[in-house]
Amino acid sequence: MTQSRSRSFFSESGVAGLTHRAFTAGMGYDSADMARPLIGICNTSSELNPCNSHLPALAAAVKRGVLQAGGFPLEFPTISLGEVHLSPTSMLWRNLAAMDTEEMIRGNPLDGVVLLTNCDKTTPAALMGAASADLPSIMLSGGPMLNGHYQGEVLGACTDCRRYTAEYLAGEIDGATYREVEANLVRSAGHCMVMGTASTMNSLMEALGMALPGNGAIPAVDSRRMQLAAAVGRQIVRLVEADIRPSQILTPAAFDNAITLLHALGGSTNAIAHLPAIAGRAGIELPLSRFDELSRRSPLIANLRPTGSYQMEDLFYAGGIPAVLKMLLPLLHGEALTVTGRSLAENVADAATSNAEIIRSLDDPLQPEGGLSILRGNLAPDGAVIKHAAATPALMSHRGPALVFQDVADLRARIHDSALDVTPDHVLVLQNSGPIGGPGMPEVGNLPIPQKLLKRGVRDMLRLSDARMSGTSYGTIVLHIAPEAALGGPLALVRDGDEIELDVAGRRLQLHVDDAELASRRTGWTPPDPAYTRGYGQLYLRHVNQAPQGCDFDFLRGRTPVTATAQPKF
Numbered sequence: 001m002t003q004s005r006s007r008s009f010f011s012e013s014g015v016a017g018l019t020h021r022a023f024t025a026g027m028g029y030d031s032a033d034m035a036r037p038l039i040g041i042c043n044t045s046s047e048l049n050p051c052n053s054h055l056p057a058l059a060a061a062v063k064r065g066v067l068q069a070g071g072f073p074l075e076f077p078t079i080s081l082g083e084v085h086l087s088p089t090s091m092l093w094r095n096l097a098a099m100d101t102e103e104m105i106r107g108n109p110l111d112g113v114v115l116l117t118n119c120d121k122t123t124p125a126a127l128m129g130a131a132s133a134d135l136p137s138i139m140l141s142g143g144p145m146l147n148g149h150y151q152g153e154v155l156g157a158c159t160d161c162r163r164y165t166a167e168y169l170a171g172e173i174d175g176a177t178y179r180e181v182e183a184n185l186v187r188s189a190g191h192c193m194v195m196g197t198a199s200t201m202n203s204l205m206e207a208l209g210m211a212l213p214g215n216g217a218i219p220a221v222d223s224r225r226m227q228l229a230a231a232v233g234r235q236i237v238r239l240v241e242a243d244i245r246p247s248q249i250l251t252p253a254a255f256d257n258a259i260t261l262l263h264a265l266g267g268s269t270n271a272i273a274h275l276p277a278i279a280g281r282a283g284i285e286l287p288l289s290r291f292d293e294l295s296r297r298s299p300l301i302a303n304l305r306p307t308g309s310y311q312m313e314d315l316f317y318a319g320g321i322p323a324v325l326k327m328l329l330p331l332l333h334g335e336a337l338t339v340t341g342r343s344l345a346e347n348v349a350d351a352a353t354s355n356a357e358i359i360r361s362l363d364d365p366l367q368p369e370g371g372l373s374i375l376r377g378n379l380a381p382d383g384a385v386i387k388h389a390a391a392t393p394a395l396m397s398h399r400g401p402a403l404v405f406q407d408v409a410d411l412r413a414r415i416h417d418s419a420l421d422v423t424p425d426h427v428l429v430l431q432n433s434g435p436i437g438g439p440g441m442p443e444v445g446n447l448p449i450p451q452k453l454l455k456r457g458v459r460d461m462l463r464l465s466d467a468r469m470s471g472t473s474y475g476t477i478v479l480h481i482a483p484e485a486a487l488g489g490p491l492a493l494v495r496d497g498d499e500i501e502l503d504v505a506g507r508r509l510q511l512h513v514d515d516a517e518l519a520s521r522r523t524g525w526t527p528p529d530p531a532y533t534r535g536y537g538q539l540y541l542r543h544v545n546q547a548p549q550g551c552d553f554d555f556l557r558g559r560t561p562v563t564a565t566a567q568p569k570f
């Protein structure tokens with residue numbers, strides 16, 4: 001397919017070719033530009049997405065690299081999804097962003113594309129679209145923020161947003177301190193700098209083979225991030241010349257590599273929704289069982305918050321993701337092809353670890369198994385997820401009475417009520433917060449600890465839901481329960497006082513209510529009213545898959561590779 005799409009576009013005869021060339025020349029380009037491989041720079045920059053607002057400078061560096069290598073770079077925007085500003089949840093639009101990316105790649109006469117992303121959903125969305133379009137592609141993220149600092153303490157977004165809010169509600173810090181934390185938290189451009197969802201997904205791009213080494217950890221404002229962008233610009237031209245496409249890179253071996261890195265990093269639970277969605281675009285089934293199989297043989301070796309002590313800037317100084325991957329090589333498919341045109345093992349051959357406290361060896365891990373587990377039981381027949389590495393060890397085996405909240409509105413109305421009948425042994429249960437019930441499977445699974453218990457010193461409880469949680473969250477939190485409550489999953493049938501048992505070692509989540517009683521409750525169950533009756537929301541409700549399938553739309557799974565020549569106009 002080498003350069004065939006742009007060549008056919010610019011060399012077409014008649015009025016079509018005339019307009020293609022004339023309007024491109026109208027931007028100041030000439031035939032020498034139009035003779036080169038046309039590289040699209042898909043930019044998710046937006047001032048409504050602070051994590052991606054600095055991407056124009058990176059786009060300029062990518063263009064410089066494309067020109068150095070003899071390509072013709074043209075930048076285009078796609079939808080940007082920011083965690084902070086979008087309501088009710090950015091996940092509601094991840095698939096819309098993926099459609100935007102895929103169709104703009106398909107509709108324009110591009111030979112290759114660089115995908116500029118950063119905040120949580122922008123990275124999986126862009127790769128889902130690129131995987132379905134299957135044009136030579138490289139992922140490039142904007143990088144993490146620098147560490148925050150306050151009175152000698154390192155601050156991390158947004159792990160410390162939650163931690164200090166809990167301390168404030170508990171009366172342990174005053175309003176002035178709370179405001180100082182806010183003022184010192186976000187020091188620079190970039191995405192959240194703990195091992196949250198953005199750090200996770202942008203790091204996994206290296207293991208998948210879809211990003212150049214260094215993509216995960218180079219800070220957003222480090223000059224080496226700009227140098228990486230220029231290198232990406234040069235490499236995408238070579239990738240077009242070699243005609244290496246995502247379908248050759250996104251193989252089962254590549255997903256095994258990504259899952260192994262996910263466990264080794266103590267990465268975000270959100271990856272367990274995004275990776276199956278990306279794999280689905282590549283025609284690969286990625287069942288939850290594969291995450292659990294690889295968890296049992298993948299030690300946690302990166303000492304990063306919220307499971308550990310350090311942050312992305314520290315990881316970069318310690319050797320970055322290439323050093324972590326090199327440490328993991330005995331557990332990886334090192335022969336897997338990457339966008340460098342070389343194997344994963346070749347990419348990291350020269351990587352070195354400079355801080356054994358941050359990047360541990362396989363012989364001296366932080367935990368012998370990965371940080372995430374898949375649970376099953378009569379409460380989660382199709383699976384549930386727990387990030388046990390960020391949970392309280394004493395709660396890993398727990399049985400207690402349920403305290404049920406029907407939805408997020410009910411939770412907000414009652415959780416801090418001083419009259420709430422709750423003890424530290426209770427299991428907090430949130431219903432109707434899954435892909436359909438949320439809608440959009442919002443990051444509300446880290447239910448707040450009731451204020452009356454915070455004041456008694458309680459900082460963690462067992463909490464369950466069909467929602468997601470931010471990758472920056474921590475605690476004993478079971479998520480992604482499937483099928484979700486809004487579809488009539490067993491979670492919908494839980495009532496106050498029911499006994500619930502969690503056994504992480506046995507990977508079990510059990511509702512101790514007999515089958516006859518559950519059947520009786522089911523006859524009285526009615527689904528909640530749909531959140532949307534028109535527009536994109538209704539399309540979403542009709543077609544979204546459940547969490548184990550990655551919450552993609554049923555009609556978007558798989559790929560339709562772009563045609564070798566530009567599409568004819570009608």
Ligand code: FES
Pocket residue numbers: 051082083084118119120158191192196198
């Ligand atoms: Fe964008 Fe955290 S808000 S990565």
